[in-house]
Amino acid sequence: MKKVILGGTFDILHKGHQALFNKAMELGGDLTIGLTSDQFAREMKGEIFHNFEKRKENLETFFFQKWKKEVEIVKIEDIFGPTIKEDFDYLVVSEETFGNALKINKEREKLGKKKIEIVKIKMVLAEDKKPISCTRIRNGEIDSEGNLCVFCKIVRGTIKAFKIFEDEKFLAFLDKNPRNPGHTLIIPKEHFRWVWDIPYAGQYFEFVQRVAKAIKKALKTNWVISLVLGDEIWHAHLHLIPRLPNDKFYYSPPPVKKISEEEMKEIQRKIKKAL
Ligand SMILES: [Zn+2]
Incomplete structure (x- = not known):
């Protein structure tokens, strides 16, 4: 069975990720996923939505539901992960991460190891022909299938x-x-x-x-x-x-909250400080 590896943050699973997974499954069943640690993910992406455990769980559920398959998920702290120590037949990347794949092979070359064959997947585009990304999904601009708001x-x-x-x-x-x-x-x-x-x-x-x-x-x-x-x-x-006379307009915000004077002062302090 061919050994396949791919990596990423996979914060919110979307159509672009699925294209990677489909390709990886097509190439061979022995799949390893390098999943960025929370710290590494934040360094690269700024903000993340789900922590490592949740992202891992989402991936496991996804693979199990779609292919009835357990995948090996390893935590990575840099772009290399296990690709330096272990051998793989294929490295599946998106256009966005293609540069990292080249770096991996360069590093392997230095270590006297043979290159991993890079398989590049075309970027999956949303309805507006711009790439699907977690940032855009988090922002409500598109859904995970790439449909616009x-x-x-x-x-x-x-x-x-x-x-x-x-x-x-x-x-x-x-x-x-x-x-x-x-x-x-x-x-x-x-x-x-x-x-x-x-x-x-x-x-x-x-x-x-x-x-x-x-x-x-x-x-x-x-x-x-x-x-x-x-x-x-x-x-x-x-x-x-x-508003029109007798239009029965009403709206119901949440009930009034009791907040102590001390807490009010603390809130006041925080907001003033942030200005
Ligand atoms: Zn919009």
Whole structure:
């Protein structure tokens, strides 16, 4: 049986990873996965979502469910892992990690070992033809299959919406679950997780202002509330909802919490310090 190795962080398993796994399984059943330690993963990627144990468990579950197979997973603290000491027939990499594979073979050459055959997999692209990555998934921009978030789809026109107004950077459209007639959502065309992430937030709020004034005029109300939540769809957005007499509008945030004065002071200190 051919010995195959591949490596990575595999923070959130996605279609790109699956392409690697499929190739590895095609090449031979004896598979070793080098899984980055938490420290090494953070050095390379900055933030990670799942710790080593969880990432390992997800991989094991994935292989067991798909191939009824147990794979050997070894913790790696650098790009080499076991590839320096042990021999393998194939090293499966993505375009992104191809450079590391070359380094591994160079190192092996220095040690007088024969090269491992490198098998490079084409980068799997998301709906927008950009690579699928854990960062983008974590940010809600795409799902693990590479489908774009629903608001990005509206921007691209693959999902229809009642558009109100748009410019180069922003789009206003009617919420398809309106709380009142004229309930409008305002989004940046570029995907950001939170409104606070928009680098040009000032321009964003100027756009919001323009639309809010138009709603006031059109719906003949002086009462246009704005809501910024962000939990429902992971693409920065703001709701403008015109209030009308007796419209029974209510929303229910979590209950009021009792926080001691001491704790309040501590929270105040923390936030002030961070500013
Ligand atoms: Zn989006």
